[in-house]
Amino acid sequence: MNGFERRANQIKEKIKKTTLGMLQASDPKRIRIADISKLANVSQVTIYNYFGSKEALLREVIKDYLDKGTADFEAYMKAGHSLKEKIAYIIFLEKEAYRELPLGVIKELISEDHELTAYIEEQYKNKAIPLTIQMIKEGKESGEISEDVSIENVLVFIQLYMNQYETLLDMAQKSGDLDKFLEGMVHMFFYGVCGKG
Template identity: 70%
Template sequence: MNGFEKRANRIKEKILHKTLEMMRTTDPKGIRIADISKAAEVSQVTIYNYFGSKEALLREVFVDYFDKAVRDFEDNMNEGHSLKEKVAHIIDLEKSAYRDFPPGLIKQMLAEDAELARYIEAMYRERTIPLTVRIIREGQASGVISEDVSIENVLAFIQIYMNQYEALLDMADKSADRDKFLEGMVQMFFYGLSGKR
């Protein structure tokens, strides 16, 4: 990569980073290219040259964020951690993701952007499900997950859980300690009411 490409990549990363910061506090519809331009200290023309439109920029922020999260998860999977350590890592990733992209925001973005919806579906099918299946198989091989529980059962349970995640976040916001509430829900999901680990 030559000097020009390195500089271009740094500028693009700065724009993505500043846009993500704005998405944490502002509805995407309220974000303007002028605001991003000011925060990233680049011209509006530069943003349009790199991304083409505000919608394409928001999509790339989302895609870049989740690509990095999946790569982080894949790296963690390959580092020889125990199932418990992998679950702890999943909890941390999940808390970060839902802080940055609450389910309501994700639903809104997917409803308004068919290309992003296709990306998420492909990511789920091609990368997330295989990683989940791998964790289940490793857990069964080590005796941590019962052999009586099928992969299909676990995947169905995950789907049910994720379909209710927005309601869980609402309950978490009303609790005394949001992070502790969410961690308890994820622990219960993985280890049941007995908390056996």
């Protein structure tokens, strides 16, 4: 990579980092190229030259954000942790992701961008699901998951948690002790309401 390409990449990363910061604090519809330009200290023309439109910039920022999350998830899943540690990681990862970028922001962007929706579905199908299935198989082999419980059962149970995640986080925040609440949810995931058998 020559000096020009390196500088161009630095400018692009600066624009994307600025945009992500703005998404963390503002409704995507309120974000304007002029505001990004001012905060990133680059011209609006530069932003349009690199990204073409605000929508394309937002799409690339979300893709980068999700790619980083997927890479972190994949690395953790392959690092030799127990099943309980992996499930706790998934739940705490969601908590951290929610703090970094509210779920409502991603939902809003997905609802208006079919390309981003297709990208997320592809990542989920080709990366998240296979990693989760592998985790479940390893849990069954280690005896952490009962042989009476199918892979499909565990996938559905995880999906039920994830479908209600925004509600769970809201309840956790109202509880006054977010970490303790989520640790309780991990415990219930494994042992139900009666405790460990």
